[in-house]
Amino acid sequence: MNLSELLDNRDGQVYRLLFYDCRPLLQHILANYNINDSQREYDCIMDFYLYLRGDEEPFAMLTAIKSEKALPSWLKTVFSRFMARRANHDGQTDYSDSAFDKIPDDEEDSRIFTISDLNTAITLIEQINTSYSAPERVIFFADIDALASNRHSTDEIISVLHCTEGNLRVMRHRLKKRVQQTLAKLTTND
Amino acid sequence: MTDTLIYKYAYNQCTPDERRAVRDMLVSDFSECFAVVGLMKTRAVNDIESSMLKAPALALAVSPKERRKTLEKGRRGLPDVDACKNAPAPKALPDIAYDEEMAEMSEPIMIKEQAFGMSMYFDEMPLQPAPDFLGILNRYLQSE
Known part of the structure; x- marks a missing residue:
């Protein structure tokens, strides 16, 4: 299995690589951009995670890596380049409450879809389980599991994802939008 | 079943x-x-x-010189890299x-x-x- 396939199939491990195993290395680079608070730090690394999952270019570079020991230095190079490009575009997420309220809803999907039958619900859960990223799956299934047993899931998710409450709030909001879009497609196909 | x-x-x-x-x-x-x-x-x-790494601690290799440089720039709250290096690798799942x-x-x-x-x-x-x-x-x- 090459690393491109590895990224496709083991996105949870890539998440761990960035947010657990190599986080100090990435923090070191982030410090050069005066990004010192955990919220912005997580935001930058999450953007990088999404970039790795969605861009063809790093895949080609990853496949050239022959040994595990080379992975951190590869990561350092690619992340430095990513951050330089990001700084040029001044891209960052504002976590203030007012900014959170302004997260734009996709007009096409602004309608709230509801699940009326068990078949649709099962198909939706199957799709989330097979095609969503690992952090999205953790949030969704932990939330549903907690709701079913009248618990709160926030602390549990934060400890797994190593993120802040603000990070989780934004990710949860985006996740719900995405699930609504998936549900809309399922409902339309019916 | x-x-x-x-x-x-x-x-x-x-x-x-x-x-x-x-x-x-x-x-x-x-x-x-x-x-x-x-x-x-x-x-x-x-x-x-x-983890996809057999020895995740390897990934934490920031040289002491680089680390000092970062700290001098006012970086606070950087985890103790040396301590992390000696941390046991997580169990393989x-x-x-x-x-x-x-x-x-x-x-x-x-x-x-x-x-x-x-x-x-x-x-x-x-x-x-x-x-x-x-x-x-x-x-x-x-x-x-």
């Missing part, structure tokens, strides 16, 4: 026939939906907690979920039902009527 099938379903290891069988079972006995969600959550958490993700391509697997303790897991799951399951999903999606 049921526990094994549900486990394979949550871990994307079912053949198409097995997948249909599980779906039929979930529609007729919706209380199992919560068990499936619980297993899918466990899979997602395990997925993140298993069995990765049965990803090698053959597609159901059609999956190899048949042998699961010792007792070994996973799944029977006990399912016994402890609260029985919920289907409207509650749909209600919970809808409530979640509509909440802010």
